[in-house]
Amino acid sequence: RMLLLTNITFDGIVYDPIRIMEEVLAIKPDMIFLWDEAWCAYARFSPILRRRTAMWSAAELRKRFADPKYRKQYEKWRSEFDAQDPSDDANWLDQQLLPDPDEARVRVYATHSTHKTLTALRQGSMIHVHDQDFEHHTRNAFNEAYMTHTSTSPNYQILASLDVGRRQVELEGHDMVGRSIELAMMLRERITADPLISKFFTVLAAKDMIHPEFRPSGLEEYFSDSDGWCRMDKAWLEDEFVLDPTRVTLHVGRTGLDGDTFKKLLMDRFDIQINKTSRNTVLFMIHIGMTRGTIAHLVNVLSEIAIDLNDKLDRWSQVELDVHQQRVYSLNEDLPPLPNFSRFHPAFLTSPDSTTPEGDLRRAFYRAYDDTACDHLKIEDGSLLQAVDAGGDEVVSAAFITPYPPGFPVLVPGQVVTREIVKYLMALDVKEIHGYETAFGMRVFTAAVVDMEDEKANGRMRLAQPVKNA
Template sequence: MNDDANATTERGTGSVPARQGSKRNDLTAHYSASQLRSDGWNRLKNATARLAQRQSDGKSRREQLAHFEVTVERLLDELDPIESYWAFPGRHAMDQLRHMFVQREYATLAHTVGRVTRSLMSDSYRRRHIHLIPTDDEEEDDRGADTAEERARARPYFEVMIVDDLSPHQEHTLRASLRDKRRAEDPFVYEGVVVGSFEDALIGVLFNHNIQAVVVRYGFPFESRHDMPVLKRYLNRLGDESFEDIPPEDLGMSLAYAIGKLRPELDVYLVTDQSVEEIAGKACENCRRIFYNQEDYMELHLNILRGVTSRYRTPFFTALKDYSRQPTGVFHAMPISRGKSIAKSHWIRDMGDFYGMNIFLAETSATSGGLDSLLEPHGPIKRAQELAARAFGARQTFFATNGTSTCNKIVVQALVKPDDIVLVDRDCHKSHHYGMVLAGAHVSYLDSYPLNEYSMYGAVPLREIKHRLLAYKRAGKLDRVRMLLLTNCTFDGIVYNVERVMMECLAIKPDLVFLWDEAWFGFARFGPTYRQRTAMHNAQTLRERFRGGDYRAKYEAWKAEFDKLDPEDDATWLDRPLMPDPDAARVRVYACQSTHKTLTALRQGSMIHIHDQDYKGKVEEAFHEAYMTHTSTSPNYQIVASLDIGRRQVELEGFEFVQKQVELAMILREKIATHPILSKYFRVLRAKDMIPSGFRESGMEAYYEPGHGWADIWDAWAGDEFVLDATRVTLEIGRTGLDGDSFKNQELMDKYGIQINKTSRNTVLFMTNIGTTRSSVAYLIEVLVKIAQELEERLDDSSDFERDLHDRKVASLIEDLPPLPDFSRFHDSFRFGGREETPEGDMRRAYFLSYDGENCEYLNMADGTLDAEMARGREVVSSTFIIPYPPGFPILVPGQVLSREILDFMRALDVKEIHGYRPELGLRVFTEGALEAAAAKKN
């Protein structure tokens, strides 16, 4: 995962690179190198302050002073190798600090370390140059100079990694040469950091989130001068490629390729002494420019700025800002445009005070004057969508201002015709179910594996998907199967092996369309580990793989062995990996993302990403019509602009933010697991709790275990059928005696203002995001401790009767949970092909049949009417969607037969909300006469 890209421990045995002869860092207490770096500087600040104080006292015994000297030296040893990958404070500063330490200049050392630490914690080094030792005309305390005005004037800062084997003097000259090329009109400012080998370059782009460009020079070795066994794990993350035996002349190109796999957003510039014309034809996609031999530093400087500018550009946001500054007269719609109706008002001026005027100056329904139409984009919106496609690895990207619910319906309508069969994850978002109704699809529901003890579902096993496709193949209906629709990742954090699912499904049906609902997974593109489980990344991967000769050879060998097996035996297909025919398989992949849920965008800002080989020839016109059908003719331009600006952010700092997001979730896991009172009443669900062992081929059980430390999860993410998104922290709360909904409202929200939006019977879900801070995690831990302490005190003061009541509540939440019901079946009136053949149903027909009230009646669960009807053998068929919340998935859809298991599950749930169910009336179901008429009409 992204911050796992920084993780350097493997069950307590990992290490951070250290210089030869120095002590190796022990990271058992830290999830990532960035966490170690931050904590390391704070510890060094405290240690040097104490050391300076002891020296100035003059009364300390020598052994006391020696104790602090050992501590400071150890901390310097820990930070020294890490800082070699950062421009600030950097390797030269570490040498200065060590010199101060050796010379016993402890007061100067403490002062300098304090300045560095404050600059790192406040990010002030990004806004101005920080002198390690203040000059005479510089303020001693740099904290006061960090004004809002200065921050507004400051240019964005980044770092450029230069890969070359240089002496300290050569390194200083190179960095100074680039710094001398700065101009006042430059839009950005950067500093260079020099690393000396192939391995150092890889570790640098994973450690240093400030890096935006890499200059790869020639003549550097493969191996690092540091002792870094952890790098072997990083190299494994690049896939099957081996880089150790690369000829020296090919190291530069190979490094550019490797960096592109780890961080595709980075610009790479090659400096070579070989034929640039020959190399240019082999350059990878992220290589922006090749320079021959001794580069022109000004040209390199300008290219670096130009590359970052291309990501910084926000076509529509900029156009909207420019429009808001123009003097205009509004003589059509929208009185609120330019804020006129607010400024004239005597009664709603507080609205203008609250929001500020810019939002109203930018509010318009105009599509001219430098703006654009979302429905027919040709200008800045079109360019903004093209930049988003580049950022997210798509062929086409479309913005949506109605949320991902609308995106899902657009894609389904564009691709699915009436009577097409669609395989759908049954516990997916309700928009998909309604989308099936609108499209007229024949729905074939797939059941996820149940997590009965937590009242939630996992995800759909690949074996189940393949089994269903084979059933349609044998029934002669495979040509009608149009789409596979899955949620990745699920609300609870279960993530599919996207590559494996698409590979094996294409082996059975080569033209199958995939719709991946990534509503909660938009951030995943910007972390090396997460990226490999995203739809767009794997679409591109499969496209390239099917074109390659190596895959074709492997396929031919696999096919020769497969043809020897019995094709009618299910085990032939289900018990071994399948490989699609590269000549027949078509890569057709769609992903819908709620940008506003996981990245920076206004509410309802979403994107549709497409990588479909047949889009231009088969889908483009239908997609355009579907987009026009569901998109408002008055889209909110503020939402569109926020999507544009959100794309800019993740291209330039998504790696950093996602890295920290994962790190904070890991810290939360650790603190809950190791805190004595928290671990008594709460437990974070682990991978082994949420993913059965059969789907965890790596054997990884937890990200963190007390006494064992952090697990290296790369192997799990690379190969397991399902993995757990670390940013989702599912907390089991059954031992508190409160159900999830009560815990959410009575404890977290009402008392402490902590917002969450997902609970189950005995769990609550906390999600970190790119806006989460360490202080917010600390506050959550503090609140959980208070809740646990209050519960502890209440139980201590309880009578025997009260304690027995609490124990019974706990048992009902932990032990007496109803099993989750599977999808039963569609009634025969809405089936075509016979009950025993295939399970799809015409949900649209059932949905609109219920519009006539005479076709429906209510059967009450409370007075026994419903039980009596089922007891006499009646097939009770739902006419509506029935959705208990929590858990929030439909347990009945129109046309579905009510089973005894579903009825028992509804009775066992003590939730307040069951959408579609009216307790005073009962379940709305079809009359027997309506079903008979529907069956007759079908025939």
Template structure:
């Protein structure tokens, strides 16, 4: 295997490779400096350094800093044998690169450190000058490139709020690679028609550019490549400002070209206009309407004659007893605390000013048609959407192991749930995701029963707590082929970050909604659909949506605070619904007002506004880094003999059965092979695993997940995690994860491994037998996971047809005479005697945090066995002292009669087994 391929195989992404390459350069230059002149040792280090510089040159050509110029300067210093100066310069560049100081006003003010000569590191008000880079795509000579850089440098002033470097790429492929490699790029200028093929693709960078290499655009006319590049930017990096420089007259410019670019310039126009437009575009994205208004409001001297004594901090800082509270949070928190909706502020329930602008900017950032801020979490966001879209008696297809807020939302709305079961992962006591075939099977059964018209929504969790991600496009296309007006609610509580890097983005609700809308409106799709109909056999149902009937109606609820920057409970509802204005806007606003406080937390709203700014400027980089750190942690545990003695990082094949993995990908990393690329899997497989959700199997420790979390992680190391199972613990990386925190976790796991060694050494033979039995229980004996049983016929919407009246069962239990408690140990004997037990309450073990029983559901033997084997201390809705709360038999008989009478109108419909 070539050396360069080996280097690439052991780095997940180009950022990791780049930093380690510069650290290696630093190490090698130090060795060269310390070697004796004229010796074989000096020659070896010089050859190694020259080879390393040649390799890093192929990477740095896509960055303005350090960039090709500095690498060439280093090579010249090596040729001149200036070993000490070379070592110092490499160390200096590495320090600035690794620390990111070059992007935030370094102390140095020369052109070697990202700020051009003569510029100041601070602007007039003392704030730091943010640095970014501009990509120019144009086939120009080196001399012309130097002139372009100098001309742009001359236009900059000390008062500019931002500073930028220039990256020039001379062909289409290299510009695409720069977009993927360089997160500093915030603006792109396409000048004239570039050639297509790159001459810089080496074995070193090839593994990291699969999304570029799979593009087959070499036959596209060169004149069309510039406008096409603008279109692809919207696909891969839509947050960037794009500009086009051309000589084509306005009358000859295509509509797609006009839509793809923020502004189009002509060659004869002044370069200063382009420079000012670039800065203006950055400034507009940097603006945070509500946060800025809140800051301005806090500076105003005001008289407080309304509610909230805490406003301005008056009731806090004057107090002798709670002024420590004020000192802890700081004065600005209280200066910004108000119930005012004027003075630059706004009303969340009827926004017209700064909040309206903030939500519009969020909509642009997240790719929705409408975005609404939610200040009491995604639990409330879920209830808002369900209440807005479904009426009592409507049918919802819903994954049974979704968040409990959805189940309670069904009670509020009166919709009939048709529960979908995820495939079980019994070895680790968790569930996967719902196979598409099961969704289609339930939908076709409802169609056969004549109830397809009542089906309003498909509700799925994407991604799941454990990191299972659906193929959103495939699900929507195949479901819309059966029911073209289906509404999709994707619960993306743990997936808010996914819209800011391409692999993840293509499995999000908003991205797919926009993609399918364009696809179904195209003439090419109409031709495909017509050909598809001709190929169908007699009686075969179409597998493609009818373009004349299909409607794109997609809603995503996201816990911004879970994976992006926001105060706790800060969430968003994103909407891509082509019928929103016509069918849903009024009911949505009623539901929004029903569940939204009239006294929303302004700090939370400001954090949502600022979080939007962050993802538009650095979301791509931060998300990629969080994935990189997750991969680094996975590799470290897999590679380290002291860690893999007790711990296993579960990977793709552990979570996803082979029939759902078309790509054949089984793992992201192995010590022998290095990294496997995940692009193909994320494009094609029915389910994929989000690598930032790191599930650690701890069965070989002999310690269950809950004990491991509390006794070892929390009590000893203050490491917080959200989820455990019988034999696993779940770690997550996010945009706030640092290399230091990953190192700390690794160190903690090493210490835990050492402690386990010490605990096991002095065990007697009998004690060791007990320990081996615990390990066997956690690694070999696992309780089967129960599927959803069925609704009792008293609570079926239509007897024998999927769909249950959960609302009626829920409120029937408000009368204490309608239910009784049966101890868990007496349930199976009662069932063996012929009694049917029907739950009157939600039973929700935590973890995993979803119902194993819902009101109106028949209790099965499997469910009793599961509850008996559970070793968690928290089960919502269950009273250990009393037992399961179930309906009395006389209530079921009475309810059965009522249900039968209510269903008489549908007596002619065929019954289906449940």
């Protein structure tokens, strides 16, 4: 089995790989980990950031399991754990589990999209391996899979750029990554210190993006006027989740502009590239190619936008001000309720006796290829909400429904469509919902197909409804 995890997220949330892998290996000691580190290839070259990387964590686990002190710690913990009630979930969830050093195997892989955060031509990427069993279990299968999915005509320019990028950070990576962290902190400080810019913009800190439960250090912000950003080290040592300092999430709701509109303003008018937006935020990624001049330009742009907005607020009529305030209220207070994942329909569960929520997404995905298996319901005319509220057959999605921005699906094939999800989609004011065709509506499975899949998967058929007498 393999566990696929993303670290770091696009927003800059960083997990603790050692803690996660220890907990999982305590339950399944031969688990293989694949860490998607597409956006943090630079982390290896910072003494602070590298502690949360897959390869450093794998090496640290190898050393930890070989240490006699860890063995004593494990034996003491295990004797206490075995004395507890295994049927009590709290005994599993409320304490850190420790792997058996004699059984646990450290098998870790990481993928880096080098071209995104280091120096390489487009599509230049790497796979990193720290697998105890690679040589005698995995090498041949790994090489076969690699050759299956790669080109037989490699682009030597891309390969050469990867080698140049590797050499660059090997020689200068520490200084380059340290400088990018310093520039990101400088940007935060400049935005916060300017009274006009801070009137319309706010940089989201750790307290805004990570729940206090996962911040034992108690640090709400990594930067302070007295200590600079030195205290960030405490959070990276103690907290379960931390915030990558090079990701600067800017709240723009008080401008009255949504994230996508603000992105277009920056790109069309000021030639500033934005990779990610939400309804009321934009994300700046401070990478190794940026300079103080780049930060100064960005601050000047934000200042120019703030001056322009402030001038408009002085000139606008009361009607225009009311419209603006309504827009600001919508972006800051009247936020659409973000629904949780509902559940997979029983017809698309991995097994009929499953006590966990995962579903057979692959089967649902390919079943939707049959046009006769699907129907369409529209959000605009109320037919989707009406079908969900009807109280009869459950509505089951046959497509990935992904509002953009931010670009994360709220429905996947096989998932039950709930009233909360429909209300969320109705409240959105984004320009695109991938997977939803305005002309036809949302693709859903017909009731007959759901019944058929349920019968095949679970061996049951829905009882026919009695025919009412005329």
